[in-house]
Amino acid sequence: MIGGGAAGTPMVLSRFAVRLALALAGALGLSLGIAACSPSGPEIAIAAGSENKVLEPLVQEFCKSRGAKCGFNYQGSLDIGFGLKSATAPLQADVVWPAASIWIDLFDENRKVKHLASVSQSPVILGVRKSKAEALGWTRDEVTTADIVAAVEKGDLKFLMSSATQSNSGAGAYLAMLTTAVGKGDVLTSGDLSSPDVRQKARALLAGVERSSGSSGWLGDLFLDQDKRGVRYDAMWNYEAVLKETNDALVARRSEPLWLVYPKDGVAVSDGPIGYLDRGRGKDVESFVLDLQKFLASAEIRKRIAATGRRLPLGAGDNAPPVADWNFDPSRPITAVRPPEPKVIWDALNLYQEALRLPSLSALCLDVSGSMEGEGIRQLHEAASFLFTPQTTRALLVQWSAEDRIIAIPFSSVPGKAEQGTGVPADQDRLKAWGLQLRAGGGTDMYSCARSALQAMAADLGTGRFLPAIVIMTDGQSQGSPESFLRDWRQDGHRVPVFGITFGDADRSQLERLASETGGRIFDGRSGLVEAFRAVRGYN
Amino acid sequence: MAISRRTLGLGLLGFSAAATGAALYGRSNPLIRGYLGETTKLSGFIGGEKERFVADPDVVTALRRRAGLELDARRAGSIEMARERAILDQKPQFLWPSSSVVVDLARASGVKIRRDQVILNSPIVVYSWDNVAKGLVAGGFAKADGDLRYRLDLSALLGAILQNKRWSDIGVPGLYGNARLISTDPNRSNSGFMLVGLAANLLGGGVATSATPATIGEQVATIFARMGYKPSSSGKMFEDYLAGGPGAQPLIVGYENQLVEWVLEDEARWRRLEAAAPAKPVILYPEPTVFSAHPLIAVDDQAGALIEALMTPEVQEIAWTKHGFRGPLGIAGESGNPLVKDRILPRIDAVIPMPDFHTMLALIDRLA
Structure with missing residues (x-):
């Protein structure tokens, strides 16, 4: 990530360079694009939601024209919010670009974000395999949230949805479901959250979650990747624009597209705002951000933004044309669910994490081989201390619930004895104490650890009541063979995704193999194990 | 005339002091600094x-x-x-x-x-959309004043919100759920704060004071509770309104100048919108209203x-x-x-003063 150290002299130089470049460009009648060669522009750090990835090239075009070096760090909207609020680990960014401005409003207590302006909008809706939508009668009639609940309860529908506590689209879909489940056409209140009936409906809906994630962009990729491998998920909650991207790819490979369902009783809408985070880098950086906003609001760029399926601000130009075959129409008026008061949002998110979501079944394979000696084991202790201290996990909305199952297995050349528990305080204390006494020594075989993880999970997997995941944290080259694990995994019915956390000199390709085969993901733990373990918690 | 050395010395000293003073004054005077x-x-x-x-x-x-x-x-x-x-x-x-x-x-x-x-001054207004406004006229909550602006019976509208009326009950078809008017958070932002004062005045039938019955405060609290999330800034609220359209933002509270400014900022955009948008922004003037200074x-x-x-x-x-x-x-x-020109009222006669500072504090404390 780009730090704030670029302020000062380089900035002065950059301004001079930009002016010089502009003057030359003007004199020679060249376009800004050619003046881009100046290598000494400002370094700009951008914290953005993953759904903005597709717009990064537009931003980079602008950065290039200014000779600026723009670094994107993709984070969940709630992460960006936590960073804005944190006094100890403040967000290292000059530009914030979360999925929705509500998170800035809730977290930016010191009002450090200026000039916040929406780039484009996209509602969070449900994309359903067209044949499934036809079978459910949803291609003929308008669909309400009650219809979706009914389909899930009958076992007719499962879906992918990002974590409500880690990602804006998940939070939006969840809050919209809760609000419409209350059914009184009013905003959600604290009273509604304690109603057994509302909880029951929400739990019933969330029982339809087949896979979760900390990022909506990644969820879209997962859908496509698994489709290629023959895994046909029924449906996915995601942004209208991400569903369009997904469909474009599905159609290109002649796979069945998703039918877009816009629940008529209301959906959440993302307003994708971009703002300047003032951390004292001065006017040059501020005007750079303002110019970037102007660039993104220019007619030419807006046309390109609209082409991605995002909705443009009122009067700003034409949205993408509708596609009747998928029921996609970014000009269709939608009913937005009114978000509740901040306290209710917070309570609802905690309720999701602690009671309503499908419980997670997590096996953690922790590398304690000899190479972990020193810094590695110190960070592992720190991570265990974070993961198993309810106050710290709760502050970042990744707390374990009493229903969750945790299986922690240390491994070197062979797996060690597993420690098991749930989110209840006594279990958490025990798991923490266990984690803090881990010592390094021996070789590395992550595959055998993954196999024993699968065995330890078998009984709970059979119930179908859990979202499973195997998380492998390793710092080296593993002996053994991936096939030994993948054979077991296939026999088990392909149910458990494997996530990797790299540390030290880990061989990323080995983890990559397992993650891509099983629909998991790799997290880079080299800049901090705590952060990597926190991030992976959003995926089951 | 001969000038003694002493006089000359003093004179020079005086001159230099005056010059330094003038220079210092100049530096501290923003106007002079501006020219410099x-x-x-x-x-x-x-x-x-x-x-x-x-x-x-x-x-x-x-x-x-x-x-x-x-x-x-x-x-x-x-x-x-x-x-x-x-x-x-x-x-x-x-x-x-x-x-x-x-x-x-x-x-x-x-x-x-x-x-x-x-x-500066700007009256508090309600922003809506032409299709919603026509519904409110049909429902008896607003009157058209020409083709492009409306006068709103805010008192009646607040009454309908308090009675949990649905949009369809008050003449506005096509919107799901209960009728609601959204403002900013009155404990953070002024347009919401002013709506608190205006609502208390309307519900109590005159400028609210510390003697206004507590039931009025409760009704105001209900109106604000039904809004759910309230943004912290009027500027952001207005942007949300424009971006959201009638489905997301049917009725919001704002300042009169906000639409005027937005139209003037990009006239071509406004002409496009007038020609093609499925719903167009309109101003509803509450009668009476309050002035935001x-x-x-x-x-x-x-x-x-x-x-x-x-x-x-x-x-x-x-x-x-x-x-x-x-x-x-x-x-x-x-x-x-x-x-x-035809969207704004040149003169606004029905204006009611805001309740005093102590009354306002008591009212917004209930909403925190």
Whole structure:
């Protein structure tokens, strides 16, 4: 990530360079694009939601024209919010670009974000395999949230949805479901959250979650990747624009597209705002951000933004044309669910994490081989201390619930004895104490650890009541063979995704193999194990 | 005449002192600094509805040329800028909220006010969409005044919200759920704060005072509870309204100048929208309404010069012609852009004063 150290002299130089470049460009009648060669522009750090990835090239075009070096760090909207609020680990960014401005409003207590302006909008809706939508009668009639609940309860529908506590689209879909489940056409209140009936409906809906994630962009990729491998998920909650991207790819490979369902009783809408985070880098950086906003609001760029399926601000130009075959129409008026008061949002998110979501079944394979000696084991202790201290996990909305199952297995050349528990305080204390006494020594075989993880999970997997995941944290080259694990995994019915956390000199390709085969993901733990373990918690 | 050495010496000393003094005066006078090409930077907080005005290059130039001032203005809600420690601890040199009541509020928070002066005015209005407004007319909640502007019976509308009426009950088909009017958070931002005062006045049948019955406060609290999430800034709220359309933002509270400013900012955009948009923004004038004054609070001596600069005819003219702010007396400026002329009321006669500061505090404390 780009730090704030670029302020000062380089900035002065950059301004001079930009002016010089502009003057030359003007004199020679060249376009800004050619003046881009100046290598000494400002370094700009951008914290953005993953759904903005597709717009990064537009931003980079602008950065290039200014000779600026723009670094994107993709984070969940709630992460960006936590960073804005944190006094100890403040967000290292000059530009914030979360999925929705509500998170800035809730977290930016010191009002450090200026000039916040929406780039484009996209509602969070449900994309359903067209044949499934036809079978459910949803291609003929308008669909309400009650219809979706009914389909899930009958076992007719499962879906992918990002974590409500880690990602804006998940939070939006969840809050919209809760609000419409209350059914009184009013905003959600604290009273509604304690109603057994509302909880029951929400739990019933969330029982339809087949896979979760900390990022909506990644969820879209997962859908496509698994489709290629023959895994046909029924449906996915995601942004209208991400569903369009997904469909474009599905159609290109002649796979069945998703039918877009816009629940008529209301959906959440993302307003994708971009703002300047003032951390004292001065006017040059501020005007750079303002110019970037102007660039993104220019007619030419807006046309390109609209082409991605995002909705443009009122009067700003034409949205993408509708596609009747998928029921996609970014000009269709939608009913937005009114978000509740901040306290209710917070309570609802905690309720999701602690009671309503499908419980997670997590096996953690922790590398304690000899190479972990020193810094590695110190960070592992720190991570265990974070993961198993309810106050710290709760502050970042990744707390374990009493229903969750945790299986922690240390491994070197062979797996060690597993420690098991749930989110209840006594279990958490025990798991923490266990984690803090881990010592390094021996070789590395992550595959055998993954196999024993699968065995330890078998009984709970059979119930179908859990979202499973195997998380492998390793710092080296593993002996053994991936096939030994993948054979077991296939026999088990392909149910458990494997996530990797790299540390030290880990061989990323080995983890990559397992993650891509099983629909998991790799997290880079080299800049901090705590952060990597926190991030992976959003995926089951 | 012979001048003694002593006299000459004293004279020179006097001259040099005077010259130094003049030079020092010049340096400390923003006007002279402005002419010298030097600027005094002032940092402070402004209500979101003035963000575009403050960023307007014409305003920036006028402040720099005429007063040698350069502003670092951050957006904050008018109420929070007068109360939140996180904001006041940043030692702002000026505050520019959107209500005169906020001046008392800031004083009560211990802000040392050097000077305060109302710079601009704008009435509180309700923004909606032509299709929603037509429904409200059919339902008997509004009257059309010409083709493009409406007068709103806010009292009746608040009554319907209190009775949990659905949109379809009040004449507006096609919207799902209960009727609601959204404002900003009254504990942070002024347009919400002013709606609290206006609602208390309307529900109580006169300007609310500390003697107004508690039941009125409860009704006001119900109206605000039904809004759910309330943004912290009027500027952001208005952007959300434009972006969201009638499905997301059927009725919101704002300042009259906001639409005017938005139309004037990009006339081509407005013409396109008038020609093609499925729903078009309209202003509903509550009868009676309250006026939002925009007093500049100088916390630092240097901010006094900002007041002078903002009160010049040049800046006041920009405020009206480009941003739709009425002057300190609430009267519309002379020139009127044809695009907005028929959408705004030239004179607003039905105005009710805001309740006093203590009554307001008691009312918004219930909503925190």
